[in-house]
Amino acid sequence: MPGDRVTVSLDEDAKNALEGLTEQTDESRSEVIREAIAFYAANFDSARASDSDHLQTYYEMLSTGEHVLLDVDLLHAFLNQVAGPEDRDGEFLDTIDQVAGYHASEYAERFDSLEDVLDWLSLCGFLTVRRAEAGSYHVVFPSEQLRWFMVRFIRGSVVDLPFEVEIEESVSKVLFTERELDDGSGSRAE
Template identity: 60%
Template sequence: MTDRVTVSLDDDSRAALEALLSETGGGQSAVIRRALTFYAANFEAAETDVSADLQQYHRLLSTGEHVLLDVDFLHCFLDHVYREGEPDPEFRTAADRVADFHAAEYAERFSELGEVLEWLSLCGFLTVRGVENGAYHVVFPSEPTKRFMLRFIERSTAELPFELAIEEGVAKALLSEELDE
């Protein structure tokens, strides 16, 4: 038995339906059935805060500017680069160029340290454990990651309207803003 449903479409849903019809070459009923099935299967992701993260991940990955990297590979790379205690000078120069490029991007995009840390947390390089009296408690997965990321954060926030204050621990650090005067 087939159930019939009448749906009122607003401009956005009408445009979405027309785009899907054009893209798939299917009929309205088939497209609506597939859309409902997909939505039901992905309801939790579509309706939770995780959805915002998924949208960010999609944006990061779909441009080709970022890649997924297994955390073990990250540790292998950084352990190799920091093998003698100090990073390889060529690596440091290249990483500094990347950080300096991001400084210009971040100057247009962020105004507070917390925004930068939230973004880097999304990328998986660190975890912000809390904020206390304006200081962010930041945990890193390893000592080389901490050293690498603290240098990156220092350089990439250079054009933001504050000075960065850092108190280092073994695997974590306290980061805070000192406002420019």
Template identity: 55%
Template sequence: MVTNRITVSLDEDAQTALDSLSRRTDKPQSEIVRNALTFYTANFEAATTEASANLESYHQMLSSGEHVLLDIDFLHCFLDYVEDEEGEPAPAFVEVADRVASFHAHEYEERFDSLDEILDWLSFCGFLTVRASEGDTYHVVFPTESVKWFMTWFIQQSTQRLPFDIEVEEGVSKAILTEVR
């Protein structure tokens, strides 16, 4: 094996990380550095784009056990299952969903200050897309009418403790949401 030697200056955090990995893996530091360079090269796009911040947030959400990945078709299936023949949600579903929204209202009271922040979060979670905004008015697109119903209802319920109201104008799979102070 041809070897090329390089000298690298490590700050305290990097040295601590290298020492820790060496102890945990029982591998020499040079092998760890080679593996790290190979891994970084293979994952360069994710590590150097805005997506890396999203990946970190997704990792935190999933590793906490509080959130799960859900195929969009399953979401549609669940929402279709809780609706009756007229498309109305089952009272038992609404009762449980009210409790979830109430819990989120407490959480959101400490976390968000505007409708923009909430829509950004829910967009990050994959429930909706904000197509345009003008001032405090947002044009929001949902994957289906049932997701639109569920998410506009959830937004209204989970923001009740915030210092603003929300006006909703509904289309089929779109809605215009306006923050009113």
């Protein structure tokens, strides 16, 4: 294939990546590099966009098998089955609390502030968050069903964080406020 020649110095990571790709694809190093350049050119805007960090996070979430993509209408269909308090089976509520408890220990290792937790849940698509004042956040949910579900989840998932979370529900939004612990014993959502 006639064309311009380019000499490139590879660091150890790039060298290992190139070797791995040539083994996986059974293609020449030149072909792998040409395909990589074409792919990068086609995806340049996405790779350079400010949301590219989000794309990497989404990739990591999905590739571990711990998270799935779920159509929002399907999520609402599930939650509509438990729309009213009388429809909420105790076993279902216990399962939500169990999942929240698991996440509480994960969040205690991962997050240092309520803002970090809410930003994470916003990234996951469950809510929209707007900072109200230092330590306070207005949170809007796409539906009433998602609101009760996520407020319950958040109450259970922040209990191991080093602060209290005060939760005030209004008509269309919820105010979450991070408060210092009085006794230093762990957090709780009120």
